Amino acid sequence: MTRAPLHNFSGRTAIVLHRSEEIGQRIKARCDRLGVRALVCTGDLSASLAETADMLILDIDTADDGMLPWPNGAAPVPVIGLVGSESPGRLAWALRQELDAFLPLSALGNLFSALVVGHEVFARKSETRARAAELARRSSGRLDVIRAVLALMEEGRDEALALKKLRAMAMVEQISLEDAARRLLAKRRAIRGGAS
Amino acid sequence: MSLRLGLIFSTTGSYAALGQSALAGALGAIETLQKAGAPEITPVIADPGGDIAEYERLTRSLLDDGVRHILGAITSSSRKEMIPLLEQRGGLLWYPCPYEGFESNDHVVYLGAAPNHHVVPVTDWIAAQGMRRAFLVGSNYVWGWETLRLARDCLQTHGVKIVGERYVPLGSTRHDHVLDEVCSRDVECVVDSLIGPSNTTFLQGLAARDPARVGRPGHVVSFNQTEADLDDLGAAANGLLSAGSLFEEDAGAQLKTAARRHAPNGRVSSFLSTAYAAVEIIAEALVRAGTEDPKAMFKSACSAPVATAMGPVSIDPVLRHAELRPCLSLAEDGHFRVVERMDRPIPADPYLTSRVANPIHRKPVLRIIQ
The missing domain is CATH 1.10.10 (Arc Repressor Mutant, subunit A)
Structure with missing residues (x-):
């Protein structure tokens, strides 16, 4: 059965991880339009705060492994990367973390698309992992x-x-x-x- | 204080009737405001003739010429064509038409009906009539796809069966295969998101094939049929239910005068009244802001409701959409008769966040029947 991608995020909570309070607030305003409750966090992400999140929106320019309370690529929720400087090293970090969608800071108006893509990629990734685990168990x-x-x-x-x-x-x-x-x-x- | 207002409406081409109606509203309001001594608004009229490339060219030329505010675009594809230029050059589009939602651009003010103003009340109405079998037909582009996707979702939630869904190419007037399906499948309600000539020919074909259904109220429903091109449909429109932010029956003297003086068909439609109200909002925002800077004017337009010929209009500063009082109307002999009025203004919900999110998939309950 094919599944329609999720497109209603109303009532969900997003943690916005960005050092700039101003950018955090701009993303929060965008989240408001979609019925998403945004918690802007300008420091590291604590495990207790992470637990309240249904999704994470983070700045890939300043993020590092230590900021995230889970192993590389094992985020329990969809993660959307905000693209600022486009430096190859930062993009490589984001790819290592297996981020689910990317949103250029210059195009915050397209947050909705990033959320739809991010949630769908996350769901497919979870299904692929579950299938791989089942195949390993069976073999x-x-x-x-x-x-x-x-x-x-x-x-x-x-x-x-x-x-x-x-x-x-x-x-x-x-x-x-x-x-x-x-x-x-x-x-x-x-x-x-x-x-x- | 004065403002040059770009009026980009296709008054020729396949949806000329809608463009003519909207332009008439804008010109009527400009005329009335001028007499009342409001700040001068100078119209800069451009006709893209329904050609998508022309929207881009004319928008660029107006913005390059120093015009900051544009009232216009009928179709979503034309609006989407204009947006990148508005973003680049810092312009603001006041968009007066019903559309399919899922947009909230910083360079647009959405004054027409959003899906919770049209698809949701119309599908609720279908279910309330006890209809159980619906057929979806639309033009093959974003308006058709998105309104019918949502209509399917809403109708199925109400337990209405979708017996078929067909899309026809834009401008196509050959509908035999669709009419065959509709007439052979015991369809109680046709949900019609066709536009322009496709819509006219489809409804006329349906009435010719099955004359009995035309007498049944709501045998066809539309989310955007107005008086602007109702006459084109003739008796084939009888029994059609439509949603809109204003129907002619509710129009006051100002709108009627604008229609009489400026509309080729002399009729009030939601396109005419929304364009009229848009000009009133623009004029009031200019007075409040004291500058034609688009950001400042948008902010001042949102600061308090603006009295317009459609009644007071509030604009949500976050979603950038107007609150509306949508009505449902039935077409009868060339006129719409309002059958349902919302008792309060409904805030637009372009992303439909207030609808119950994400249906939970439960396993079917299986039981043994002996």
């Missing part, structure tokens, strides 16, 4: 699939029929093949344990 179960096929072959099936049986079990339970294998092996161990 770690390959040995169990082989063990389960061998166990089913002990009942007189060939390997193709054994795999088919395992697939059918996965389908009925609506779980992955690897999880079905783990479940089958656990059940057999339990039976064997109970019998001894």
Whole structure:
């Protein structure tokens, strides 16, 4: 199912991290138009303040890893980078942090677009990460699939029929093949344990 | 104290009727204010003829000539064409038309209806009539896309089924395939975001195909149909419901005089009345600010409501949009009859932040039926 990008940010809180109070206030005025509550922060971001945020808007000219209370690229909320000087080093930092969207300081009027893009990129990134984690978890179960096929072959099936049986079990339970294998092996161990 | 006001309206071309109506309002207000001894406003009239490239050329030429304030642009594409130049040269556009929202530019004042003034009340009305099957048809550009996207969203929230959605190229007058669909699918309400000749030919085609539906109030709804080009539709408009910030029925003597003296069709429309009110707001802002500097004038326009021929108008200094009292009207034999009036001015909500955000997706409740 395709998901429409989020475009209503009303009631959400944005932390605006910028050394300049004036620019912070300009961004706050823009946030007001979108129903977003902006908290302007001119110093480092504390972990407790970060927890209240639904998104972060920061100045990539002055930001550094130490300002953010999470490891590189692991922000728990969408992060929008304000582009000022365009120096390659600062852009490289922003890319290392895997910022979700960029907004030139000269184009603050386009904050809405940056929020839509940022939230969508963040959502896709989260989905990709979840998928990668699931694939890693499943590939770690390959040995169990082989063990389960061998166990089913002990009942007189060939390997193709054994795999088919395992697939059918996965389908009925609506779980992955690897999880079905783990479940089958656990059940057999339990039976064997109970019998001894 | 005086001010040169650019009036960039397409009074020729495919949507000439709307441009003529708006220009008539502006000229009527300038005339009235002059008689009343208000600061002199000198109109600088330019006609882009509905050609998008001409908007850019004429805007540039006016701004280069020292004009700081422009009243004009009908379509969103023309407004978006003018904005970069206004930004570069520090001009201010007073925009008097209904539009699809999602904009709040520092060089524009939005005086026409925003989506919460047109799409939201119209779709609420459809649902309140108990209609359950709607068809969406629009011109293939930003107005059609955005109004129908929102209409779909609002109607589905109300449980109205969208049985079809079609877009036709700008200017296209061949609608057989769309009419086939509408007439074969038991459509109670056609949501119409077509513009110009496409709109006229579609409504006439629909009335010819299915004459019975024309008698049903609200069998077609529009978010921007006005008296400016209602006569073009003839009897095909009967039963059409439209939203607007003012319909002719509510017009006072000033607007009627402006229409009589300046509008080729002699009629008051929301384009005419909003352009009229825009000039009154500009004149008042000039007096309050004491300078024609766009920033200062915008600030003074927002400082207190301005009395206009449409009633007092307040402008939100943050969102830069006017508060309006939208009405819903039904077309009957060449006139609009107001069927619903808002009891108070409604602040514009161009980003629709007051609508319930982000529907929560719940798993369907499954149960076994024996």
